[in-house]
Structure formats: structure tokens, C-alpha cells
Amino acid sequence: MTIAQKLSFDVQLSDHARTAAEREQVLANPGFGQTFTDHMISIDYTDGEGWHDARLMPYGPLSLDPATSVFHYAQELFEGLKAYRQISGSIVTFRPYANAARFNRSAARMAMPELPEETFVESLELLVEHDKEWVPTTEGHSLYLRPFMIATQAGLGVNYPSKTYKYMVIASPAASYFTGGIKPVSVWLSTEYTRAAPGGTGFAKCGGNYAAAFVAQRQAVENGCDQVVWLDAHEHRYVEEMGGMNLFFVFGDKLVTPALTGTLLPGITRESILELAGDLGLETEERLITVDEWQEASASGDLTEVFACGTAAVVTPVGTVKGADRSWTVADGTPGPVTMRVREELVGIQYGARPDTHNWIHKIG
Ligand SMILES: *Cc1c(COP(=O)(O)O)cnc(C)c1O
Numbered sequence: 001m002t003i004a005q006k007l008s009f010d011v012q013l014s015d016h017a018r019t020a021a022e023r024e025q026v027l028a029n030p031g032f033g034q035t036f037t038d039h040m041i042s043i044d045y046t047d048g049e050g051w052h053d054a055r056l057m058p059y060g061p062l063s064l065d066p067a068t069s070v071f072h073y074a075q076e077l078f079e080g081l082k083a084y085r086q087i088s089g090s091i092v093t094f095r096p097y098a099n100a101a102r103f104n105r106s107a108a109r110m111a112m113p114e115l116p117e118e119t120f121v122e123s124l125e126l127l128v129e130h131d132k133e134w135v136p137t138t139e140g141h142s143l144y145l146r147p148f149m150i151a152t153q154a155g156l157g158v159n160y161p162s163k164t165y166k167y168m169v170i171a172s173p174a175a176s177y178f179t180g181g182i183k184p185v186s187v188w189l190s191t192e193y194t195r196a197a198p199g200g201t202g203f204a205k206c207g208g209n210y211a212a213a214f215v216a217q218r219q220a221v222e223n224g225c226d227q228v229v230w231l232d233a234h235e236h237r238y239v240e241e242m243g244g245m246n247l248f249f250v251f252g253d254k255l256v257t258p259a260l261t262g263t264l265l266p267g268i269t270r271e272s273i274l275e276l277a278g279d280l281g282l283e284t285e286e287r288l289i290t291v292d293e294w295q296e297a298s299a300s301g302d303l304t305e306v307f308a309c310g311t312a313a314v315v316t317p318v319g320t321v322k323g324a325d326r327s328w329t330v331a332d333g334t335p336g337p338v339t340m341r342v343r344e345e346l347v348g349i350q351y352g353a354r355p356d357t358h359n360w361i362h363k364i365g
Pocket of ligand 1: 080102241243244245246265266267268269309310312
């Protein structure tokens with residue numbers, strides 16, 4: 001049930017915010033998702049009442065009954081996007097309404113309430129405005145924003161979804177994914193495990209998809225690879241995505257990406273690259289692509305580059321591919337020119353070095 005209402009946020013400022021010196025120490029070497037800013041957003045939901053108790057409050061632990069639904073049945077979803085400090089000094093986010101829309105598509109699949117898109121975006125703005133000193137000034141660094149929602153009803157009954165929920169946003173300064181140059185990743189083709197099946201939750205950004213993925217990621221590392229590549233559930237023939245990123249196959253001046261069949265996560269970076277391609281003189285195609293085609297087109301030279309894309313690492317070249325019974329290298333295994341061009345364009349728009357002709361930039365401060 002969606003109740004039309006305009007929420008007003010209560011603002012409770014932290015009385016133990018980090019000092020400028022403490023903050024600078026974190027920002028000098030932020031890593032990823034390790035340290036969080038001084039505040040967080042919380043909004044509660046109750047069936048019949050809708051969203052209520054919207055607030056900005058000091059960052060800190062939650063107190064929840066051990067029988068709380070999310071701990072047992074994983075009714076949870078999340079989003080991920082970044083606030084960037086542009087060259088001009090402005091603080092911006094990239095396509096936050098696209099994240100808001102995806103949040104609600106995930107919510108519908110998880111039998112969770114939708115949050116008005118305006119409230120989603122306003123919650124990000126409020127947090128970033130209060131913690132703006134945490135938005136790094138170092139080139140390539142950013143403030144990673146993590147909106148999420150959990151089922152909060154206490155009780156072990158499984159016949160109905162929770163009647164209460166909590167939406168939150170936390171924020172964490174993030175270094176550039178690549179320190180010391182762009183390095184291609186090696187990937188492991190997972191034929192033993194499946195990430196998502198038709199009718200499942202593959203298109204939803206829910207924690208459960210990740211819980212089921214760790215064992216395959218660990219197997220990838222045991223096989224000497226950086227990342228797992230997921231294949232379709234039926235035949236393990238069609239390529240779906242890589243870890244938490246979508247894949248693009250470069251055939252000369254054509255970009256091919258796996259079609260959204262319902263088992264892939266529809267990345268906002270993926271969608272943006274499909275829209276940007278025309279500006280760069282590249283053709284695009286969304287279709288099914290098999291592991292055999294990947295291997296054969298690498299051998300024939302028709303496939304010139306492969307890259308993965310997502311908010312965290314933007315664009316990452318894929319160098320070598322390994323499976324239970326085969327392994328090969330894409331082109332010469334080094335980052336290709338199309339990969340680097342797409343990456344430069346996207347990063348350029350995010351940091352303000354390139355014109356935002358698609359109106360993707362949302363200014364915060
Ligand atoms: C979040 C995510 C992506 C990338 O989505 P972006 O919106 O581009 O960050 C891709 N695959 C999975 C499984 C994801 O969770």
C-alpha cells in the first residue's frame with residue numbers, strides 16, 4: 001500500500017561527530033565500505049499507517065528483537081550509488097531517480113512497501129548535505145551511499161510478509177577501485193552454482209542474492225581468479241553477469257551485452273553505457289551470448305575486448321577466462337581502447353570534466 005504523504009525529516013545532530021583531523025585521516029586512505037560518516041537516515045513503515053518517523057540521526061547500532069523477520073527470512077533489499085565532488089566544487093549524484101525506481105522494483109518482488117521516489121532522493125540529499133565534509137576531494141574518490149530496507153516485525157511466522165519495515169541510508173567514503181592503474185580481472189565460469197533462476201529474485205537488488213553467491217566467489221578465488229561469472233540456471237551456457245557487475249562484449253565498434261532476461265540485475269551503469277554508446281560512435285545490441293561464442297570469438301579475433309561495469313568500479317576490463325574444462329585470454333589480455341574510452345566518458349560526466357548531455361547529474365550542494 002502506498003500512502004500519498006509528504007514526509008518531513010526530524011534532524012538529530014550527532015554530539016560525537018569526528019573532528020576534522022580524524023576525518024582527514026580516514027579520507028587519506030578510505031578503502032571501501034570500512035568507515036561511515038557521522039549521520040544516517042531512518043524512516044519506519046507500518047502497514048495501514050505508511051511511512052513515518054523520518055529522521056537524520058547520529059550513525060550508530062540498531063537494537064532489534066532476535067526474532068526480527070529480516071534475521072530469519074532475509075526480507076531485505078539495498079541500493080548503491082555515489083556522491084561525487086566535481087571539478088567545480090559542486091557535490092552531485094548520478095541518476096538517483098534510476099536507483100529510486102529500481103529500489104521500488106526490488107521492493108515489489110520482495111513483498112515490501114515502495115518508498116516515494118522523491119523521499120528516496122530527499123533522504124540522500126539530507127544525509128550528504130549534513131555529512132558533506134566526508135565527500136572526498138581526491139580525484140577518483142567518492143562518498144558511497146547505501147540505502148537499504150529491512151523487515152522489522154518480530155515473530156517467526158512465515159505465512160505473511162512483515163507488517164513493519166525500516167528504510168535507512170548510510171554513507172562511506174570510497175577510494176578509487178583501482179589504485180596504480182587499471183588492471184584487467186580474471187574470471188571463473190561458475191557451472192556448479194547458479195545465481196538466479198527464472199521467476200526468482202535475480203533482477204532485485206536483495207542481500208539474499210549475495211548470500212547465495214559467496215561460495216561461488218570463493219571457488220573463483222580458489223581457482224586463481226578474481227571474480228565469478230554467472231551463467232544461466234538451465235544449461236550453464238549463456239553468460240549473465242560478473243559478481244556484482246554487468247558485462248559488455250566488444251566486437252570492433254559494436255557493444256554486445258546480455259539481454260535482461262529477469263535473472264540479471266539491471267545495472268544503471270549498464271543502461272548508461274548503452275545510452276552513451278551512440279555518442280561515442282558505437283553500435284549496441286542486447287542479446288543472449290554463450291560461453292562458446294565468447295571463447296570462439298576470442299580465438300578468431302572478432303571479440304576485441306570484454307569489460308564489466310557497475311557503480312563501485314565503473315568499468316573494469318576482463319582479461320582471462322577460466323572454467324572447469326577450458327581457459328583463454330580475450331585479445332592480448334590488456335585493457336582495450338573501447339573499454340578505456342567508455343570509462344573515461346562516464347567518469348568524465350560524473351566528475352564534471354565532460355558535458356552532461358543526458359541530464360544524469362543531480363546536484364546536491
Ligand atoms: C548493483 C549490481 C550491479 C550493477 O548495478 P549498477 O546500478 O550499475 O551499480 C550488477 N550486478 C549486481 C548483481 C548488482 O548487485
